[in-house]
Amino acid sequence: MNLTPENLIREHWARQPEARSEADKALLIEEIRQLLRQEDAVIVAHYYTDPEIQALAEETGGCVADSLEMARFGHDHPASTLLVAGVRFMGETAKILSPEKRILMPTLEATCSLDIGCPVESFSEFCDQHPDRTVVVYANTSAAVKARADWVVTSSIALDVVNHIKEQGQKLIWAPDKHLGSYVERETGADMLLWDSACIVHDEFRAKGVEDLKKVYPDAAILVHPESPEAVVKLADVVGSTSQLIAAARDLPNDTLIVATDKAIFYKMQQAATGKLLIEAPTAGNGATCRSCAHCPWMAMNALDNIRDVLKSGDQEILIDESVRQKAVVSLQRMLNFNKPVTAA
Incomplete structure (x- = not known):
């Protein structure tokens, strides 16, 4: 096979x-x-x-x-x-x-799919072509790719880290998720070169499906993971990581929530938002025609x-x-040790 x-x-x-x-x-x-x-x-x-x-x-x-x-x-x-x-x-x-x-x-x-879509050989070659840029990779990458990076980020701290790097006057390479990278670029205004890869789950959400569902549930809040396409992100009441979306489900006053991320999150989201109606955002396909059907295979x-x-x-x-681990731990520890800059109220 x-x-x-x-x-x-x-x-x-x-x-x-x-x-x-x-x-x-x-x-x-x-x-x-x-x-x-x-x-x-x-x-x-x-x-x-x-x-x-x-x-x-x-x-x-x-x-x-x-x-x-x-x-x-x-x-x-x-x-x-x-x-x-x-x-x-x-x-x-x-x-x-x-x-x-x-x-x-x-x-x-x-x-x-993000890990598969960012092989270390081609990614390293891309980085070598832009030696003046700080290399930031999403956690959804191999140990070898992390070893090539300056920073590792998750979706929960990506905006803060990129803002920090931007404030240092640095330009970035971002890999591998193009949708998350595009979202971070729009929100921060940082100078970023984006690797071209996507999550097969989030890439299937479509704005029209969410808009049609919103017509059925007009009082629903829309929660979107930033690995989703830009048109879906623009419809969101809240954009955030998995933990941030769970917190939003708990804190929002809405009794109905349309959720554009992997549907397995509903287990913890329902615990946090007891009594609220959670609805899967539609994917690009129906039944067997979709690649993920809102759940990572x-x-x-x-x-x-x-x-x-x-x-x-x-x-x-x-x-x-x-030797790979010793290089990768540097970029990972930089993430774990990162403290969000304190700003005046």
Whole structure:
């Protein structure tokens, strides 16, 4: 088989077990609990993993968060093993920051379209062509790309970091998400060269679909992740990272919210916004014709079965060349140590 991302995903879904009974699921969860204790492990899960994984992470003393808080939690937690439920760059980030810890993932096949779309060889060549520019990369990149960067950012701090760099009189290279990069460029006015890549989930949201939905729910607030196309972002009442959108859902007075990001966020968003109606923003396709249908297919590769299996076998471990790690940790620590400039009220 040609191992394109789409074929890897199809192959994965073809191997999925049939739905189990609630009793069997309870037994599986208890087995995972025991293995976590046995292996001195904790689950660090992203908001985009399936709700049953997020619930298990919460119930076992782990973390459900965006990629920035996942990195911080994993670094600070005393467990010797981190089970990272997410996509590969998240596991790599954990290993870069905590080299002494064993980093396991339910599957090493779970990657990211942004990571795939920014191979280190071509990206390094692009950077070499513009040596006068500060290189800023999104967290959704490989360890090797982070090693080539001056800064790593997440969507929650991208505006603050880029404003800081702009104030130093510096021009930027931004990679890999063109939509997030374009949003940051518009908001900050920074001089930025943008890499051309996109998230397959957010790239599918369309302004017309959101506008049509708003006509049905005129009192709804529109919440949009900035990895979405510009036309969708312009419709938003709130633009923000996953954690920022969850906070907005809690704080906004609206009882109905149209949400343009991965629908797995609804697990934590509903906890924060109890009683509010959460509606998925429409994607470009319908049913089988869409590539993601508002849920990352690689995030969906995380499952209770492979969490149990990797805790037993330990064979899905993240390993990074030490020379790459030492370079990548510089740009990551710069992100973690960044303090938002204090401005007068």
